[in-house]
Amino acid sequence: MISVQTADFSIAEEYQALREQNPKHTGAIATFSGLVRDFGDQSDVTAIYLEHYPGMTERQLQVIIDTAKTRWDIQETRIIHRIGKLELSEQIVFVGVSSAHRTDAFQACQFIMDFLKADAPFWKKELTNDGESWVQAKDSDASKAKSWQP
Numbered sequence: 001m002i003s004v005q006t007a008d009f010s011i012a013e014e015y016q017a018l019r020e021q022n023p024k025h026t027g028a029i030a031t032f033s034g035l036v037r038d039f040g041d042q043s044d045v046t047a048i049y050l051e052h053y054p055g056m057t058e059r060q061l062q063v064i065i066d067t068a069k070t071r072w073d074i075q076e077t078r079i080i081h082r083i084g085k086l087e088l089s090e091q092i093v094f095v096g097v098s099s100a101h102r103t104d105a106f107q108a109c110q111f112i113m114d115f116l117k118a119d120a121p122f123w124k125k126e127l128t129n130d131g132e133s134w135v136q137a138k139d140s141d142a143s144k145a146k147s148w149q150p
Contacts (some may be wrong), residue, residue, distance in 0.1 A: 001077070002061045005032070006084040009094055014078055018098045021076040022129055026098045030105035032113050034093040036086045041135050045126045050083045053121040057081075064115045068097075070110070072104040079112065081122065112150055118145035 005008075007054045011033055018029050027084040038045050078096040079121060095113050117138075124135040 002053070002058050002065075002071075003080045004083060005080065006082060008082070008091055009080045011091075011094065012098055014080065018076050018078055018096045020065075021098060025100055026075060027100045028102040028105040029096060029098045030102070030107055030109035031094065031096040033091055034113075036090045036092055037086050038088050040044055040124075040126050042104055042126045042128050042133065044128045044130070045088070046129060047087050047127040048092075049085050049125040049127060049132070050081075051123045051125075052081070052083050057121050060120050061116065063126055064119065065111055067115070068108045068111050072099065072106045072108040073101065074099045074104055077112065079116065081116070081120070083122075084093070114141070114148060116145040125138040 011031065015029060019026060036048055040048075049110060061079050065079070068074060068077070075098045078094065080094040082092050083088075091118070093113075095109055095116070097105045097112065098107040099108065118141045125132050126135055
């Protein structure tokens, strides 16, 4: 399931939803949650603002999930990405993957997050006491995604 939303989310509820999907066959659930931090391109970030391209964003996230399913034996996936203004320490993103085995769950979760950072159409603006600036795509994010190529 994919959600792009302004509302916060509960990691416990998302974990439980993944757990309940295949209770007899799930042996592992890997999750990742990203938070707003006080540094990025700027050193004194007070908040961030996230925009996305509706429709295109969800399609690209589904492509990432579909690709992960061809590489690992995963059962269910969950991506939540927040948009709008987010304050320091707020949750931005959640990725959850269930599988029969931990290696598949761990690797698929990391793969999904790496490609989300590199390929999903989100735009982030950092807000500081001195103003605001759009964050440029990072070579390190593209490099992490490229490292998954066979």
